[in-house]
Amino acid sequence: MSASTPEPYIPDTGLTVVKKVAVPPGVPPxxxxxxESHVGASPRAVAAAKARADMLRRYPDPASTALREAIGRRFGLDPDHLVCGNGSEELLDVIGRAYARPGDEILFTEHGFIQFPIVAMRVGATPARAPERDRVADVDALLAHVTPRTRVVFLANPNNPTGTTLGVEALRHLRDRLPGHVVLVLDSAYAEYATQPDYTAGHELVAGADNVVVTRTFSKAYGLAALRVGWAHCPPSMARVLNRLRGIGNVNALAQEAALAALDEPGxxxxxxxxxxxxxxxxxxxxxxxxxxxxxxxxxxxxxxxxxxxxxxxxxxxxxxxxxxxxxxxxxxxxxxxxxxxxxxxxxxxxxxxxxxxxxxxxxx
Ligand SMILES: Cc1ncc(COP(=O)(O)O)c(C=O)c1O
Missing domain, CATH: 3.90.1150.10 (Aspartate Aminotransferase, domain 1)
Known part of the structure; x- marks a missing residue:
């Protein structure tokens, strides 16, 4: 009998290992x-997570109902158009699994967020890159790289790792010209930090479209990275699909409570x-x-x-x-x-x- 592990179907993405450097002993890192946020979580969020820790035997709400309602109130969105995830990372993954198969293409920009090619490879789709202009996403280049096999376009705005950002007009241009067979994912993980006057997280672009998703997270400006809470805003037809594929109890109870409280901390x-x-x-x-x-x-x-x-x-x-x-x-x-x-x-x-x-x-x- 062979001692080797079973052969996985997923190729080695080679992208998941971050190079580590050694910090000498005794030097404070x-x-x-x-x-990560240098400020951290708000005191109310921390208190809410601690309070829920007294009831660990109870499962979380699998639909994250109270949290979706609170996000809906805060951002003026219908809770039925929202799906919560174990970090926005889970939602990016679910979108890839829902809409792309081997032989399909997942398109993103030249220096797009590392998870985009990883999602493509996980589902056996082909990662495709469109050139950027001076390390800024170029929506015309993205449109020029759409083929009949493209199923998903991922655009992080602002992008990680460049930090560069497109304004609302460029996003609208992209959305309006993208064929209906392609899902447009606007990954707005860093939205809270953007101060550029024409910046938008993109929620207004979801309205009236069947194929646009905006993803957001509590990991960055809300300082809740450890708890893993993200959310997607999409048409209800897509929300039904994402809900079928996400983990059933995907957002743990401490995370739901902390995120709810974080939304409730004015300013x-x-x-x-x-x-x-x-x-x-x-x-x-x-x-x-x-x-x-x-x-x-x-x-x-x-x-x-x-x-x-x-x-x-x-x-x-x-x-x-x-x-x-x-x-x-x-x-x-x-x-x-x-x-x-x-x-x-x-x-x-x-x-x-x-x-x-x-x-x-x-x-x-
Ligand atoms: C652009 C972008 N999208 C999504 C994520 C995933 O964030 P999380 O899964 O913590 O919500 C990150 C994390 O660094 C990111 O930089």
């Missing part, structure tokens, strides 16, 4: 590689957004002053280009920063080998990062 997300926007401007100026090239970000991270010269590259900086405890994300797996993606942290974290970068660039001189 600064985690700036995962785009919390707005304060987080304003603080991040202030730091984003500051860090963008500092990166430029160091001679680096930050991409224009509408998120809680900034992706920065490093020189190609030996000793000064993104890969070199990644290792150097880790020796000082500062952990940032390489993005070569997104086709951005010259860049590092750096989460915006607390003032203290950001200072350690900037000190580390200054030391790196001096050292490499």
């Amino acid at each position: 600064v985690q700036l590689s995962l785009n 919390w997300v707005e304060r987080v957004r304003d603080e991040v926007a202030r730091m984003r401007d500051h860090l963008t100026r500092e990166y430029r002053a160091l001679g680096l090239e930050p991409l224009p970000s509408q998120t809680n991270f900034i992706t920065v280009r490093f020189p190609a010269a030996a000793g000064r590259t993104a890969a070199d900086a990644h290792v150097f920063l880790a020796t000082r405890g500062v952990i940032v994300r390489r993005v070569d797996d997104h086709g951005l080998g010259d860049f590092l993606r750096v989460t915006i942290g607390s003032d203290e974290d950001n200072q350690r990062l900037l000190d580390g970068l200054r030391a790196f660039l001096d050292h490499a001189r």
Whole structure:
């Protein structure tokens, strides 16, 4: 009998392993590689999760009813058009499973979010990439890459890892020209952080369309990443499909309670957004002053280009920063080998990062 494990049907995506760097023992780590909120969850959300922890024997509501109603009230949406997920990640996966099969194509942009090719490969569909313009999604290029086999277009707006964003007119242009056999997914995970005046999370584009889904999350600005709560807004016909494929008790009870309470904390997300926007401007100026090239970000991270010269590259900086405890994300797996993606942290974290970068660039001189 062979000792090898059974052969899976899914190909090795090769995309799921994030390169880790070692932080020397005794150096306090600064985690700036995962785009987590530096502010954290609101006190009401934490209290609600703790309170529900006293009743762990009870199952969660499988329909996340109270949470969908609260999201509906907050965003002016019909709860029957909402589906909650175990993170928005689950919903992206469910959309892929619902609408694409082997032989189909799933289309996204050149430096699109890493989960998009992963979803395609999981369902045996072919991942297809449309070029971007200066690392910004190009909706005409996306439209030009639609074929009769395209079933899903994923667009993260703002995008991870570029942080760049399209305005409402570009999204409308895309939606209006996309053939009806293609599902358009607007992944608005970072919507709360966007301050660009023409930004939209895209909910108004769902109305009147049969094929548009917007996904959102409590992981980012609401600071609930550990609990895994996301939601999708889509036509009711699609909500019925997504509900059939999602996990039955997919959003755990602590997560439902915490997300509900998070929505009930007036001004919390707005304060987080304003603080991040202030730091984003500051860090963008500092990166430029160091001679680096930050991409224009509408998120809680900034992706920065490093020189190609030996000793000064993104890969070199990644290792150097880790020796000082500062952990940032390489993005070569997104086709951005010259860049590092750096989460915006607390003032203290950001200072350690900037000190580390200054030391790196001096050292490499
Ligand atoms: C663009 C984008 N979409 C979706 C997600 C998934 O978020 P979650 O599953 O935590 O809701 C992430 C997480 O980093 C992301 O960056």
